[in-house]
Amino acid sequence: MKSLVSKLSVRLIFKNLKLVTVESCTGGLIGKVMTDMVGSSDWYEGGFITYSNRAKTKLVNVPEIFIDKYGAVSIEVAEAMAKGASIQFPDCVSVSVTGIAGPGGGTPEKPVGTVCIACHHCSELKTRRFIFEGSRDDVREQTVRQALEMLLSMDLKK
Numbered sequence: 468m469k470s471l472v473s474k475l476s477v478r479l480i481f482k483n484l485k486l487v488t489v490e491s492c493t494g495g496l497i498g499k500v501m502t503d504m505v506g507s508s509d510w511y512e513g514g515f516i517t518y519s520n521r522a523k524t525k526l527v528n529v530p531e532i533f534i535d536k537y538g539a540v541s542i543e544v545a546e547a548m549a550k551g552a553s554i555q556f557p558d559c560v561s562v563s564v565t566g567i568a569g570p571g572g573g574t575p576e577k578p579v580g581t582v583c584i585a586c587h588h589c590s591e592l593k594t595r596r597f598i599f600e601g602s603r604d605d606v607r608e609q610t611v612r613q614a615l616e617m618l619l620s621m622d623l624k625k
Contacts, residue, residue: 471616475510489526489552491564491566515527523548567606582599
């Protein structure tokens with residue numbers, strides 16, 4: 468994980484950008500791995516922990532209708548979370564994660580391990596839906612890793 472954070476930090480610094488995170492199922496774990504690195508204040512702006520639906524709507528302006536129509540764990544809500552952070556921090560790259568880390572809460576349509584991730588910067592938007600396996604900690608760690616990999620795959624134009 469450290470090598471991914473290191474690569475991301477170099478890219479962000481090179482592009483003169485900062486990262487903002489919006490986390491649900493990871494509860495701040497992405498922010499933690501960012502700030503574990505010395506000097507992260509040079510490229511990490513901060514984050515929102517939007518664990519509840521109310522937090523998603525109040526903190527990053529996710530429309531309630533999206534949550535009602537698609538569910539909190541959906542590509543649509545992940546996109547709205549990332550875009551909401553970008554509205555508040557337009558000069559930053561944003562990443563959002565929402566999912567079901569388990570062990571409970573899964574359904575046949577959205578089993579435990581279902582995670583949606585969105586990355587946003589300017590007009591670039593990347594989204595993916597995953598179904599991770601393992602314990603709650605495993606799902607959260609896999610989510611962080613995939614979020615970092617998705618961020619590294621972005622163009623990040625200034």
